[in-house]
Amino acid sequence: MINRRIIRVKVFQALYAYSQSGKAAMSKYENELLRSIDKLYDLYILLLQLPVELAKIEERKQEESKNKILPTYEDLNPNTKFLENRVVKLLEINAGLNKEIKERKITWAPYQDELMKFYRVFKQSDVYEKYMNSGRKSFKEDKDFVESIYSKLFSEYELLIQTIEESSIYWSEDDLDYVLSMTIKHIRKFNTSSDEYTQIAYKFKDPEEDTAFIKNLFRRTIGNDEELSEIIAEHTVNWDLERIAVTDFVILKMALTELMFMPSIPVKVTLNEYIELAKNFSTPKSQAFVNGLLDKMVKDLKEQGKIQKAGRGLVGGL
Structure with a gap:
């Protein structure tokens, strides 16, 4: 669920914070880095619960209507299509999801006020009305509806999104956008063969390797700071270093760390990832600057024998 691109972003943010701290204890920032990544998975588990929470509210509201002093026919015979939605049921009984909820103590309790407001928007939406009154019942329709809860309703409801973001220093708008896309991706994988043991996405594809x-990217970038700074200085002799963004320095040092000290990562992957990082997290001119500088440094470092790639078909430094 948490891929290498997101990991690089989190390491970049931790290294930037470390560089602005007067270089305090490295272990403190490493612990914060690991926690920020773990909290990203918490957010994923929280969002997977959303349709179940909405169904709980729906069921409670229907029971309240039945218990009115003078209930109407509609109160006594409510449309239960959403409560019978098979994808919602799969989320509710999923063993892996419930295990993570329990162990991580994930709950929507802190967001109840905003969740109730969202429920009212949900009930009044065209998405809800069309689904409830379609006259059809199919697994595909159930799945499409749950996907629409995320993609068409939740993604546009700023009040709830803002409340969630503000509830944790580890959750940003970018984090929520990424986790929302991963949640929708998981929903799409449900099929008629899915059951309570259908696997939700793991935090890491390979926990030990990731x-x-x-840790290697974070520690080696800090541990080799002097050498990395010298390489950058040698390739920016015609630049005023004070005018180069601090974020660019961090990005370049991370890229050099991968190129020189992490032999299993292809050069092309490193170049593409850090050019993209510069585009998204630095100045408007950073993408071109980082791209041009990395090309020069890779050429020189290869000639000096400082880039040696091996393993997984990487012999030759490709």
């Missing part, structure tokens, strides 16, 4: 990647 955790090692995080």
Whole structure:
């Protein structure tokens, strides 16, 4: 669920914070880095619960209507199509999801006021009305409806989104956008063969390897700071270093760390990832600057024998 691109973003943010701290204890920032990544998975688990929480509210509201002093025919015979939605049921009984909810203590309780407001928007939406009154019942329709809860309703409801973001220092707008896309991707994988044991996305594809990647990238970028700074200085002799963005320095040092000290990562992957990082997290001119500088540094470092790639078909530094 948490891929290498997101990991690089989180390491970049941690290294930037470390660089602005007067270089305090590295372990403190590494712990914060690991926690920020773990909290991203918390957000994923929280969002997977959303349709179930809406169904709980729907069921409670229908029971309240039935218990009126003078209930109407509609009160006594409510449309239960949403409560019978098979994808919502799969989320509700999913063993892996419930295990994570329990262990991580994930709950929508802190967001009840905003959730109730969202429920009212949900009930009044064209998406809800069309689904409830379609006259059809199919797994595809159930799945499409749940996907629409995320893509057409939740994604546009700023009040709830803002409340969630503000509830944790580890959750940003970019984090929520990424996790929302991963949640929708998971919903799309449900099929008629899915059951309570259908696997939700793991935090990491390879926990041991990905955790090692995080720590190595963070530690080696800091540990080799002097050498990395010298390489950058040698390639920016015609530049006023004070005018180069701090974010660009961090991005370049991370890229050099991968190129020189992480032999299993292809050069092309490193170049593409850090050019993209510069585009999204630095100045408007950073993408072109980082791209041009990395090309020069890679050429020189290869000639000096400082880039040696091996493993997974990488012999030759490709």
